[in-house]
Amino acid sequence: MSTLENAPSLEEQIAQWRNYLRRRQAIHSVDVAELEDHLRELIADLVGSGLTTDEAFLVAVKRMGDLDALSREFAREHSDRLWKQLVVVSADSEESRMRARKDVFVVLCLAVAAAVLIKVPALFEIQMEQDTGFYARNLSFFVLPLLTGYFVWKRQLDVRTVRWLAVAFVVAAVFANVYPFTQYGHTEGLTALHLPIALWLIVGMAYAGRRWSEVAGRMDFIWFSGEVFIYYTLIGLGGGVLAGIMGLIFNAIGVDVEPIFASWVLPCGAVGAVLIASWLVEAKQSVIENMAPVLTRLFTPLFAAVLIAFLVTLIVTGRGIDIERNALIAFDLLLVVVLGLLLYSMSARDPQSPPGFFDVLQIVLLVSALLADAVALWAIAARISEFGLSPNRVAALGENIILLVNLAWSTVLYVRFLRGRCSFSLLERWQTEYLPVYAGWAAIVVILFPPLFGYI
Amino acid sequence: MEANIQINKDLIAASSTPIVLAILAEGDSYGYAIIKRVRELSGGRMEWTDGMLYPVLHRLERLGLIESRWETAESGRRRKYYRITPSGRAQLAEQRRQWEAVEETMRNLWSALQASIPAGNPEPAGVLSNGG
Numbered sequence: 001m002s003t004l005e006n007a008p009s010l011e012e013q014i015a016q017w018r019n020y021l022r023r024r025q026a027i028h029s030v031d032v033a034e035l036e037d038h039l040r041e042l043i044a045d046l047v048g049s050g051l052t053t054d055e056a057f058l059v060a061v062k063r064m065g066d067l068d069a070l071s072r073e074f075a076r077e078h079s080d081r082l083w084k085q086l087v088v089v090s091a092d093s094e095e096s097r098m099r100a101r102k103d104v105f106v107v108l109c110l111a112v113a114a115a116v117l118i119k120v121p122a123l124f125e126i127q128m129e130q131d132t133g134f135y136a137r138n139l140s141f142f143v144l145p146l147l148t149g150y151f152v153w154k155r156q157l158d159v160r161t162v163r164w165l166a167v168a169f170v171v172a173a174v175f176a177n178v179y180p181f182t183q184y185g186h187t188e189g190l191t192a193l194h195l196p197i198a199l200w201l202i203v204g205m206a207y208a209g210r211r212w213s214e215v216a217g218r219m220d221f222i223w224f225s226g227e228v229f230i231y232y233t234l235i236g237l238g239g240g241v242l243a244g245i246m247g248l249i250f251n252a253i254g255v256d257v258e259p260i261f262a263s264w265v266l267p268c269g270a271v272g273a274v275l276i277a278s279w280l281v282e283a284k285q286s287v288i289e290n291m292a293p294v295l296t297r298l299f300t301p302l303f304a305a306v307l308i309a310f311l312v313t314l315i316v317t318g319r320g321i322d323i324e325r326n327a328l329i330a331f332d333l334l335l336v337v338v339l340g341l342l343l344y345s346m347s348a349r350d351p352q353s354p355p356g357f358f359d360v361l362q363i364v365l366l367v368s369a370l371l372a373d374a375v376a377l378w379a380i381a382a383r384i385s386e387f388g389l390s391p392n393r394v395a396a397l398g399e400n401i402i403l404l405v406n407l408a409w410s411t412v413l414y415v416r417f418l419r420g421r422c423s424f425s426l427l428e429r430w431q432t433e434y435l436p437v438y439a440g441w442a443a444i445v446v447i448l449f450p451p452l453f454g455y456i
Numbered sequence: 457m458e459a460n461i462q463i464n465k466d467l468i469a470a471s472s473t474p475i476v477l478a479i480l481a482e483g484d485s486y487g488y489a490i491i492k493r494v495r496e497l498s499g500g501r502m503e504w505t506d507g508m509l510y511p512v513l514h515r516l517e518r519l520g521l522i523e524s525r526w527e528t529a530e531s532g533r534r535r536k537y538y539r540i541t542p543s544g545r546a547q548l549a550e551q552r553r554q555w556e557a558v559e560e561t562m563r564n565l566w567s568a569l570q571a572s573i574p575a576g577n578p579e580p581a582g583v584l585s586n587g588g
Binding site: 030031033034035037038040041042063064065066069070073074076077078420422423424425 | 486487488491505506507508510511514515518519520521533534535536541543
């Protein structure tokens with residue numbers, strides 16, 4: 001009798017408990033359903049052993065565990081969810097709002113510092129127009145140390161780590177500037193191109209902080225890199241519109257802003273925007289749904305279609321690949337894009353969900369990219385002796401092989417995952433452990449190539 | 457009859473994987489039943505916080521050691537069942553070898569201790585003593 005009277009109130013209590021759980025971002029609604037089933041069974045058993053429903057509810061909730069501890073445990077297991085939760089929670093209290101404001105202030109200061117820094121060499125008569133080589137080689141040093149500094153401050157890294165990061169930057173600066181490069185030579189161009197890649201890993205170490213050794217920490221960094229790229233592109237587009245309108249309206253009053261734009265607005269804006277973009281990714285993660293995964297879903301099928309069309313055309317027409325200067329670079333870019341698509345669809349994927357149609361599509365993309373690249377590599381290998389080993393060609397070939405190895409093994413792991421032979425986490429682990437390889441190769445190009453090829 | 461020994465948190469954490477895998481190796485099961493089985497097998501000495509089982513299950517699922525499916529129980533409630541995978545069985549076999557090695561080492565240690573300090577009151581595995 002009393003059980004019947006209490007029945008609605010028990011439902012209310014359970015509903016309340018469910019709502020508490022739902023507010024935790026680390027616990028998704030399917031998990032809430034699973035936990036609720038557990039709670040109900042527990043209550044039923046306790047009532048069966050003689051407790052009233054009220055008592056049973058209290059005991060059962062206590063047995064389920066403290067909600068804070070529980071959601072912390074869930075967050076540890078599902079760190080991708082935690083990633084979104086951090087920002088939302090911190091917007092709640094007064095103290096965290098203060099912290100957010102301080103964050104904005106620090107980032108703005110750093111962005112201004114970057115803008116000032118890029119104009120400092122001009123004080124020493126190193127002009128952007130004449131000394132393009134100097135600026136190209138050193139571009140990373142106007143931005144990346146500041147960005148690293150931001151993460152050092154944000155993650156409160158210990159002194160030892162900071163010292164290593166600083167040493168890395170100093171060593172890089174030495175190698176970028178001591179070699180007697182031929183002006184506008186190949187090796188100088190290679191250094192300018194590869195130094196940011198190597199140094200981006202240093203930024204990653206600061207970004208991930210103590211979590212650098214964990215798969216999840218590095219995966220977050222991959223995620224972060226893609227989002228920064230997208231935000232930076234968006235800021236660049238906006239900046240382009242702003243510059244165009246500025247030019248037009250000043251033109252109307254007969255003032256040419258082109259020189260000021262080229263020497264001040266563009267360089268200062270370009271370096272400052274890196275910091276702003278990074279901060280936006282850090283702070284606004286949950287405001288906008290993450291973009292990279294969305295774009296990935298959109299472009300994976302399109303790229304797969306283009307690649308298949310390419311392969312079919314290749315077979316039907318029987319044309320060989322025309323190996324000219326840029327063929328290898330084109331295929332490097334192709335592999336980079338495919339790798340990007342793979343990485344971001346991975347980071348957007350719920351590791352628990354079973355293989356689906358999109359996974360098959362991903363494999364089609366991977367396999368067709370590998371085939372296209374294999375055809376290109378074969379054509380190049382056949383004629384490499386004709387062309388000789390120029391530094392550009394060796395660098396591009398190295399990159400091609402590094403990407404090819406990564407994608408080939410990724411395909412194997414992906415197929416195994418689809419057939420239920422291994423878990424998705426193996427694929428994540430492979431990707432995160434591969435990160436240092438890119439930076440390593442970039443470092444080799446920066447450090448060894450100039451002396452090897454006589455600074456041409 | 458319940459000896460109230462609180463088992464240390466680290467030990468519970470370390471043993472949770474083989475325990476869950478072993479219970480699932482007996483047959484497919486769901487969270488509440490797993491907790492109940494643990495209580496039953498340990499004579500109430502392994503007190504798991506019920507909710508904490510689920511992050512463990514989700515981790516094992518992510519690692520591909522177990523897989524899950526939703527089923528509708530006769531009461532009409534949906535319930536998530538877990539099943540051990542072949543790689544889960546392999547992992548269980550591996551864990552079993554490791555735990556047996558630890559067990560044996562401990563047993564040897566306890567008996568060595570018993571020989572040298574006869575006054576002590578060691579607790580051989582599986583036998584409840586009152587510790588007095």
